[in-house]
Amino acid sequence: MDIKTALFDYLLRLGDDSLILAQRLSAWCGHGPMLEVDLSMSNIGLDLIGQAALFLGYAGEVEGKGRDADKLAFHRDALRFRNCLLVEQPNGDFAQTIARQYVFSTWQRLLFQGLVKSGDPRIAEIAAKALKEIDYHADWSAEWVVRLGDGTAESRDRMIAGFAWMWRFVDELFQVDDVDAAIAKAGIGPSRASLRAGFDAALKKTFDAATLPLMPYPAAVLGGRQGHHSEHLGHLLAEMQFLPRAYPGATW
Amino acid sequence: MSNEWPLWEVFIRTKGGLSHRHAGSVRAPDAELALRHARDTYTRRLEGVSLWVVPSAQIVASDPSQGGPLFEPAESKIYRHPTFYHVPDSVKHL
Numbered sequence: 001m002d003i004k005t006a007l008f009d010y011l012l013r014l015g016d017d018s019l020i021l022a023q024r025l026s027a028w029c030g031h032g033p034m035l036e037v038d039l040s041m042s043n044i045g046l047d048l049i050g051q052a053a054l055f056l057g058y059a060g061e062v063e064g065k066g067r068d069a070d071k072l073a074f075h076r077d078a079l080r081f082r083n084c085l086l087v088e089q090p091n092g093d094f095a096q097t098i099a100r101q102y103v104f105s106t107w108q109r110l111l112f113q114g115l116v117k118s119g120d121p122r123i124a125e126i127a128a129k130a131l132k133e134i135d136y137h138a139d140w141s142a143e144w145v146v147r148l149g150d151g152t153a154e155s156r157d158r159m160i161a162g163f164a165w166m167w168r169f170v171d172e173l174f175q176v177d178d179v180d181a182a183i184a185k186a187g188i189g190p191s192r193a194s195l196r197a198g199f200d201a202a203l204k205k206t207f208d209a210a211t212l213p214l215m216p217y218p219a220a221v222l223g224g225r226q227g228h229h230s231e232h233l234g235h236l237l238a239e240m241q242f243l244p245r246a247y248p249g250a251t252w
Numbered sequence: 253m254s255n256e257w258p259l260w261e262v263f264i265r266t267k268g269g270l271s272h273r274h275a276g277s278v279r280a281p282d283a284e285l286a287l288r289h290a291r292d293t294y295t296r297r298l299e300g301v302s303l304w305v306v307p308s309a310q311i312v313a314s315d316p317s318q319g320g321p322l323f324e325p326a327e328s329k330i331y332r333h334p335t336f337y338h339v340p341d342s343v344k345h346l
Binding site: 034035036037039040043140143147 | 292
């Protein structure tokens, strides 16, 4: 695989992860359990949209076909999206959203700690800016895992159910395919497999504090990175892409 | 609602050297989350470099109905303002 093709795909993966999760979080706006939590989730969503805009903008430049971040975000079909399956999972209740956010941000923090040392200066710059945001997202969601896990019997049951939903999508985060191998070989990003030990250690620390049992991982569900998504992504995109597709060139 | 989280008062230092000023309040189940809620609610637009949160229940407030005896006696005591000194014209930078 030539490095330009790999880099384009890699940037889509980074951008799409942030974009799709941001869209999910934005659905909480006005529906959070408290006004303050509503704001926290909207803030995280906006941080993620910022990351997505930078990565997708760069992806468009690498591709060289005149597509900008908006074009890539709003005029691509589900099969062309390269996000992991985790981020497209439904919000469910608050605990399910927290489980998804905790898994994602904990993993994303490790990935971006590697990306700040990227041989690609543009990626290193974006990662350095994003890492401060991600540190906050990871810490914020860990605080909630502890409070729900070590809270009431009901909050604990819901936290466990939330993780149970997300559990089969964890392995995909560490899968290495041709794209990742080419990127790691070129010194652009860390090998995803190398992030696993750090992830397991962080998870154990949070689960211990939350008095949650470490559940075994079921058989992994894979395919997001190749465009094989769950039914949820199509519905999400239909809502997210409706306006720019129905009214091309619409402005505020 | 009886099961609402307790209220916390939020104070923000806008930049180094200035004192913390009251910004508003947030609800949160404990001190750590109160700080995070204060950060997410009041410093989204780069408003601060330091945050304090204080349980609202810990604030002791003066009684508004006692405004007369507490504050009005100061009204007629203009000699408490340092406005009776003549500053010589030659003194600059005062």
